[in-house]
Amino acid sequence: MATRQYGARCVSQRGVKAEAMSIDPRSHTPVYVQLADLLRDQIESGELPPGARIGSEARLSQEYGIGRDAVRMAISVLRSEGLVTSSRGHPTQVRPRPERRLVEVPSGCTISTRMPNSNERRQMDMDEGVPVLEVRYPDGKKQTFPGDEVELISP
Amino acid sequence: MATRQYGARCVSQRGVKAEAMSIDPRSHTPVYVQLADLLRDQIESGELPPGARIGSEARLSQEYGIGRDAVRMAISVLRSEGLVTSSRGHPTQVRPRPERRLVEVPSGCTISTRMPNSNERRQMDMDEGVPVLEVRYPDGKKQTFPGDEVELISP
DNA sequence: TTATATTTGTCCGTATGTATG
DNA sequence: CCATACATACGGACAAATATA
Numbered sequence: 001m002a003t004r005q006y007g008a009r010c011v012s013q014r015g016v017k018a019e020a021m022s023i024d025p026r027s028h029t030p031v032y033v034q035l036a037d038l039l040r041d042q043i044e045s046g047e048l049p050p051g052a053r054i055g056s057e058a059r060l061s062q063e064y065g066i067g068r069d070a071v072r073m074a075i076s077v078l079r080s081e082g083l084v085t086s087s088r089g090h091p092t093q094v095r096p097r098p099e100r101r102l103v104e105v106p107s108g109c110t111i112s113t114r115m116p117n118s119n120e121r122r123q124m125d126m127d128e129g130v131p132v133l134e135v136r137y138p139d140g141k142k143q144t145f146p147g148d149e150v151e152l153i154s155p
Numbered sequence: 156m157a158t159r160q161y162g163a164r165c166v167s168q169r170g171v172k173a174e175a176m177s178i179d180p181r182s183h184t185p186v187y188v189q190l191a192d193l194l195r196d197q198i199e200s201g202e203l204p205p206g207a208r209i210g211s212e213a214r215l216s217q218e219y220g221i222g223r224d225a226v227r228m229a230i231s232v233l234r235s236e237g238l239v240t241s242s243r244g245h246p247t248q249v250r251p252r253p254e255r256r257l258v259e260v261p262s263g264c265t266i267s268t269r270m271p272n273s274n275e276r277r278q279m280d281m282d283e284g285v286p287v288l289e290v291r292y293p294d295g296k297k298q299t300f301p302g303d304e305v306e307l308i309s310p
Numbered sequence: 311t312t313a314t315a316t317t318t319g320t321c322c323g324t325a326t327g328t329a330t331g
Numbered sequence: 332c333c334a335t336a337c338a339t340a341c342g343g344a345c346a347a348a349t350a351t352a
Binding site: 129 | 188191192195228231232235236237243255257260261262263264265266267268269270272273283284285286287288302303305306307308309310
């Protein structure tokens, strides 16, 4: 009798906006991942432009018929991808992307990327969800750049 | 009288493992950040090697005398940094890092990094918290590489 | 193979702090 | 001062997926 145990909940969703229906609690994909995917699409398509508010947690929770935990985790995912910023007292907003400046790398460098830890983020004044570019020069020295402010160009 | 308002709680921590004492609920640093920092240190030092289980949420909650919420948030931070993997039914483990292969980029390319969306992650079979490297060639074509598998080298 | 235990996912409730309007 | 909104933090409960005996 494990089947259709969410049936009643689905029926109770009448009155919820059409877009809310695209979240399926029976899916194998966690609800919070589904909401993150939805919001990410709206951000990347420009439907939610930089600076726009994505809606309060309570509103999203009600609109999509999911719990507060799921909404918070979805927002946490988007923050960890650098797509939104949220802080105490502020509505969660689509993060404006800074212009990238060009940095020329010399010959024979290796270039890699990774996520910074919280110390590095503080030191470089970076938002959550922004990777770093790491350039290792032929002499062994390393240099680290914020990934949303820098674009490298090969010689 | 805001001082020592958690005094009683400290006394009540007798019986908790010594390492647990390194989490201070009175600190301005959130508890979940402190736990994330602790676990990150253990991962980066090799004390928790790739593939190792970091301990269940319930266990960490009990061991450090903090709530499950804080534990989950700490794990979420580490996941977004590409340090651990977790999913339903599986114990949370330290993410194994694959060997990086060298890819030579031609002259005049621009190289940038960003977080992939979930579609890209699925297509490239990438874990959460792993950025991508994006190479734009002089002819305008783009190529995207998983950031933990590829290291670029300038010509 | 089946059954049980473990672990993470999700929901809910409550409370306090911080920041904005 | 008050209302709103998010951040942090605790607690309980159950579901779903996997691990293990």
